Amino acid sequence: KAGVTQTPRYLIKTRGQQVTLSCSPISGHRSVSWYQQTPGQGLQFLFEYFSETQRNKGNFPGRFSGRQFSNSRSEMNVSTLELGDSALYLCASSVGHNDYEQYFGPGTRLTVT
């Protein structure tokens, strides 16, 4: 069974631009979560989607948004990029939510210049 895939793997953008990251979960997984990983802050929860509905949101500004499609694939969008948005963005999928373990993709490395 294929793992979680994320595209693109690497991205370089300039301040003020916007970016869209994509995540394809493991087949049969309905929950997708997004995290921002930085050396100083560790993994910070962005949001979680289940059955195309956002179920939870972390403490990030409204510039960060996401959505989930009927096939459980998810996209994350960041508008008006700032230098501090440079990070590894991880997507994780799980069969369900709460007591289910998450399976992580390799991440998208975003660099904002």
Next chain:
Amino acid sequence: AQSVAQPEDQVNVAEGNPLTVKCTYSVSGNPYLFWYVQYPNRGLQFLLKYITGDNLVKGSYGFEAEFNKSQTSFHLKKPSALVSDSALYFCAVRDPVYLSGGYQKVTFGIGTKLQVIP
């Protein structure tokens, strides 16, 4: 609000010796607890979880963790460390759904770097 603490930034252990990576948590009810490992240039991998039942949980690659409710801890252990165990380890917690009636986010610790010395 729930929180997770991993008090050690780095743990060094000699190959063949037992290892412990510490984790303490704070939640409003009985938690769901997880350990993940991140190898260099790779995504996080699930190691084990505690939901309910036996306080000693066994997971992948010979790792185990002990849930201690009185000490609010969930330390990761392995009887004999391998050099290949060197990686970044994350503890995570999620409030159980029955307390909130909804979906609870996962909170991760800051991570502990494990260095196994040959």
